[in-house]
Amino acid sequence: MAERVTIKQVANKLGVSMMTVSRALNNRPNVDEKTKKRVMETAREMGYIQNHIAKSLVQKRTFTVGIVVPEITHSFFPDAIKGMEEVINLAGYQIIFTHSAEDSKKEVAAIETLASKRVDGILISMAESVRDFSIYKQIINMKLPIVFFDRCVHNLGASCVGINDDESSFNITEYLVKKGYSKIAHLAGPTTISIGRERLNGYKRALLNSNIEVKDEYIKIAGLHETGGYEAMKELLSSPSDQLPEAVVCVNDPCAFGAMNAIKEAGLKIPEDIAVVGFTDDIRANLVTPSLTTIKQPAYEIGRKAAEKLIAHIENDSEPVEDIYLATEIVERKSTGI
Amino acid sequence: MAERVTIKQVANKLGVSMMTVSRALNNRPNVDEKTKKRVMETAREMGYIQNHIAKSLVQKRTFTVGIVVPEITHSFFPDAIKGMEEVINLAGYQIIFTHSAEDSKKEVAAIETLASKRVDGILISMAESVRDFSIYKQIINMKLPIVFFDRCVHNLGASCVGINDDESSFNITEYLVKKGYSKIAHLAGPTTISIGRERLNGYKRALLNSNIEVKDEYIKIAGLHETGGYEAMKELLSSPSDQLPEAVVCVNDPCAFGAMNAIKEAGLKIPEDIAVVGFTDDIRANLVTPSLTTIKQPAYEIGRKAAEKLIAHIENDSEPVEDIYLATEIVERKSTGI
DNA sequence: GGAAAAGATGTTAGCGTTAACAAGTAGACC
DNA sequence: GGTCTACTTGTTAACGCTAACATCTTTTCC
Numbered sequence: 001m002a003e004r005v006t007i008k009q010v011a012n013k014l015g016v017s018m019m020t021v022s023r024a025l026n027n028r029p030n031v032d033e034k035t036k037k038r039v040m041e042t043a044r045e046m047g048y049i050q051n052h053i054a055k056s057l058v059q060k061r062t063f064t065v066g067i068v069v070p071e072i073t074h075s076f077f078p079d080a081i082k083g084m085e086e087v088i089n090l091a092g093y094q095i096i097f098t099h100s101a102e103d104s105k106k107e108v109a110a111i112e113t114l115a116s117k118r119v120d121g122i123l124i125s126m127a128e129s130v131r132d133f134s135i136y137k138q139i140i141n142m143k144l145p146i147v148f149f150d151r152c153v154h155n156l157g158a159s160c161v162g163i164n165d166d167e168s169s170f171n172i173t174e175y176l177v178k179k180g181y182s183k184i185a186h187l188a189g190p191t192t193i194s195i196g197r198e199r200l201n202g203y204k205r206a207l208l209n210s211n212i213e214v215k216d217e218y219i220k221i222a223g224l225h226e227t228g229g230y231e232a233m234k235e236l237l238s239s240p241s242d243q244l245p246e247a248v249v250c251v252n253d254p255c256a257f258g259a260m261n262a263i264k265e266a267g268l269k270i271p272e273d274i275a276v277v278g279f280t281d282d283i284r285a286n287l288v289t290p291s292l293t294t295i296k297q298p299a300y301e302i303g304r305k306a307a308e309k310l311i312a313h314i315e316n317d318s319e320p321v322e323d324i325y326l327a328t329e330i331v332e333r334k335s336t337g338i
Numbered sequence: 339m340a341e342r343v344t345i346k347q348v349a350n351k352l353g354v355s356m357m358t359v360s361r362a363l364n365n366r367p368n369v370d371e372k373t374k375k376r377v378m379e380t381a382r383e384m385g386y387i388q389n390h391i392a393k394s395l396v397q398k399r400t401f402t403v404g405i406v407v408p409e410i411t412h413s414f415f416p417d418a419i420k421g422m423e424e425v426i427n428l429a430g431y432q433i434i435f436t437h438s439a440e441d442s443k444k445e446v447a448a449i450e451t452l453a454s455k456r457v458d459g460i461l462i463s464m465a466e467s468v469r470d471f472s473i474y475k476q477i478i479n480m481k482l483p484i485v486f487f488d489r490c491v492h493n494l495g496a497s498c499v500g501i502n503d504d505e506s507s508f509n510i511t512e513y514l515v516k517k518g519y520s521k522i523a524h525l526a527g528p529t530t531i532s533i534g535r536e537r538l539n540g541y542k543r544a545l546l547n548s549n550i551e552v553k554d555e556y557i558k559i560a561g562l563h564e565t566g567g568y569e570a571m572k573e574l575l576s577s578p579s580d581q582l583p584e585a586v587v588c589v590n591d592p593c594a595f596g597a598m599n600a601i602k603e604a605g606l607k608i609p610e611d612i613a614v615v616g617f618t619d620d621i622r623a624n625l626v627t628p629s630l631t632t633i634k635q636p637a638y639e640i641g642r643k644a645a646e647k648l649i650a651h652i653e654n655d656s657e658p659v660e661d662i663y664l665a666t667e668i669v670e671r672k673s674t675g676i
Numbered sequence: 677g678g679a680a681a682a683g684a685t686g687t688t689a690g691c692g693t694t695a696a697c698a699a700g701t702a703g704a705c706c
Numbered sequence: 707g708g709t710c711t712a713c714t715t716g717t718t719a720a721c722g723c724t725a726a727c728a729t730c731t732t733t734t735c736c
Contacts, residue, residue, distance in 0.1 A: 004480065004692095006691095006692060006693090007692070007693070007694095008692075008693095016715075016716090017715065017716045017717080018692090018693080018694090018716090019694080019695095019715070019716065019717080020714085020715060020716080022693070022694060023694095023714095023715090026694090029713095030712095030713060030714060030715090031713095031714070031715085032713085032714060032715090035714080035715085047476070047480075049450070049453050049454050049480075050454045050692095050693090051454065051456060051691090051692050051693070052451075052454040052455045052456065052693095053391055053394050053395050053400065053455070053456050053691090053692080053693090054395055054691070054692035054693040054694085054721090055692080055693055055694075056391050056693090056721095057389075057391050057392055057395055057691090057692080057693070057694095057720095057721050057722070057723090058692085058693050058694045058695075058720075058721045059693085059694070059695090059721085060721075062391065064434070064455070067435075072416045072419055072420050072423070073413075073416045073417055073420055075411075075413075075621075077416070078410045078411045078415075078416045079411055081410055081435075082410050082411055082437070085410070085435070085436075085437045089436075089437070094434055094436070094451060094455065095434065095435045095436070096402075096432055096433065096434055096435070097405075097419075097423070097433045097434070097435035098423075098427075098432070098433070099420070099423045099427070112387070113390075113432060115387050116387050116388045116389065116390040117390045117391070117402075117432065118389060118390065118391050138385070142342065142385075142387075283413075283621065283622060284621060284622060284625050287622050287625035287626055288625055289627070342722095344721095344722060344723085345722070345723065345724095346722075346723095354685075354686090355685065355686050355687080356686090356722090356723080356724090357685070357686065357687080357724075357725095358684080358685060358686080360723070360724060361684095361685090361724095364724090367683090368682090368683060368684060368685085369683095369684070369685085370683085370684060370685090373684080373685085388722095388723090389721090389722055389723070391721090391722080391723090392691090392721070392722035392723040392724090393722080393723055393724075394691095394723095395691050395692070395693090395721090395722080395723075395724095396690075396691045396722085396723055396724050396725075397691085397723085397724070397725090398691075
């Protein structure tokens with residue numbers, strides 16, 4: 001990297017002190033207007049660019065926040081990041097982006113690097129494989145604010161922004177019940193992450209609420225991806241034909257796409273033989289055949305809200321820790337036979 | 339932010355100098371193994387986390403690279419970013435992520451912030467609206483390496499990684515010609531960015547190459563989004579029926595989706611009345627009806643390659659500036675009537 | 677056994693900036 | 707004219723770390 005112009009050089013050229021230059025460039029009060037103008041001009045002419053690193057060192061603020069996502073290509077995350085970026089940028093901060101690839105080790109490494117880069121706060125959606133929350137506790141103990149989004153950990157002293165998974169899952173299951181289905185299966189997510197547990201719970205509550213027995217044979221752990229959904233559905237389809245489910249609640253849309261493929265491969269029709277619902281409203285949900293009834297998750301708004309909460313925590317020590325749930329809605333399409 | 343443990347504190351606790359601690363923590367030679375161990379342990383016990391900001395200040399290296407993308411939700415970019423992240427992370431660097439939202443002012447601001455945060459290099463895919471390259475020149479002049487990806491600017495002294503837009507566009511147009519189409523229209527991108535100009539050029543070359551006249555009425559500027567494609571296609575469809583095109587080459591897949599909607603709305607059939615091809619191989623291309631024949635752009639590989647080139651530039655002053663083109667392929671689907 | 681080499685540790689200074697205090701300058705007012 | 711106030715500018719030190727050099731200790735080898 002070539003030599004960069006420093007405040008000192010600008011000050012020397014103008015025959016003033018570094019402090020005067022610093023004050024002028026940062027638009028502080030108590031600097032003569034004429035001096036300010038002269039400094040600004042000279043700095044521009046000389047190609048001066050502020051050294052944020054040095055500034056961060058003395059101010060102990062970097063105006064940078066870290067983001068940790070488990071999977072960037074899953075459409076929820078780009079949307080959420082877009083929302084975050086807008087809020088964070090407007091507040092005058094930058095984003096250090098890290099990716100855990102659903103790997104808890106990589107997640108820990110990412111968080112440690114963010115801490116060493118002295119970010120002012122961190123937005124995390126935890127990796128599937130995380131079992132140990134001690135890194136979160138450690139970070140929170142250092143008073144480095146964390147806001148979880150989408151995938152939450154409670155009772156750790158960090159805010160979380162997401163949807164009410166339990167309730168949303170309850171709603172879409174109930175929607176199926178009201179449509180007249182009673183043999184309803186669930187392709188569940190990993191029970192290690194909150195969305196897996198809570199969506200399963202909502203599904204169970206909805207059945208019990210309508211006096212439908214919850215059968216273990218109807219619940220298969222499928223994971224969050226298409227292949228998992230495909231495999232789990234194939235397993236369900238191997239049941240004796242009088243015990244086949246009439247409808248399936250999938251933990252998310254990719255899982256539902258996999259399940260739909262398995263159903264079609266078995267020569268069954270959606271929704272005539274088996275109805276399917278997803279969760280996310282993936283960009284593809286409207287395009288698959290038949291189009292998928294699902295829960296619309298407001299990714300962009302979750303991103304915005306999480307970022308707003310984080311900035312609030314950063315700028316105000318007494319900002320209360322809280323869980324924020326955004327509303328979801330059922331998007332009716334053809335996989336449940338409109 | 340709470341007080342953080344410093345090297346000085348660790349040194350005092352152990353009764354050694356700061357240098358010894360620094361050397362031990364950075365795993366430098368010429369430190370006694372026992373001392374190293376003691377330091378490591380004490381540091382961990384005390385909860386020491388390296389201050390990368392201070393380190394960056396003295397070393398004049400941040401081990402951070404900036405990424406500037408115009409649109410995070412467009413599926414090409416998440417894929418590209420994923421590739422970049424893997425390479426960058428493995429090389430021991432972090433990413434500062436910025437988003438220009440296709441706005442040249444935001445792009446300039448982002449680049450300036452990245453420079454002031456003293457990133458070691460920048461990966462840019464320029465915004466549509468950029469007319470003025472002086473910020474790029476300024477950055478390159480400071481010896482801060484830039485690698486453009488997907489959307490290139492040539493002759494500026496920066497490497498670029500992308501596909502050969504001209505050739506790919508030539509290929510898919512020729513593919514239509516070989517299928518027997520001769521009335522072939524083009525919904526073009528903005529001519530201000532390289533992909534717009536070069537894809538248009540490839541389209542023209544392919545027609546000329548087969549002795550088909552290039553008609554201005556068959557070329558409409560549609561932009562890069564669905565709505566632009568829709569509007570431009572509607573305009574084309576308003577031609578007298580004997581002058582309607584039989585096939586349309588769209589600048590990208592979203593544009594093609596818009597065009598397909600316009601065609602369907604007009605009561606025409608794809609591909610029987612009008613064939614459509616796109617460019618990108620968006621995640622939706624296989625799911626729309628009919629599925630879209632398109633050019634597969636290796637987003638992930640472009641991301642990896644661009645990141646590799648940037649790291650090479652950062653770590654080796656004499657790394658040659660070059661344009662790198664990755665191969666594309668035509669994905670045949672039903673919109674051209676297999 | 678002693679000189680040279682190698683290894684371990686320490687000291688000083690500086691990276692570019694700003695906080696905190698100090699000092700100088702001009703205008704206001706009696 | 708002198709004192710007070712308000713504004714402008716300057717000085718010093720520090721942020722946490724490491725490069726470069728200096729010093730001390732141990733090992734090696736004739």
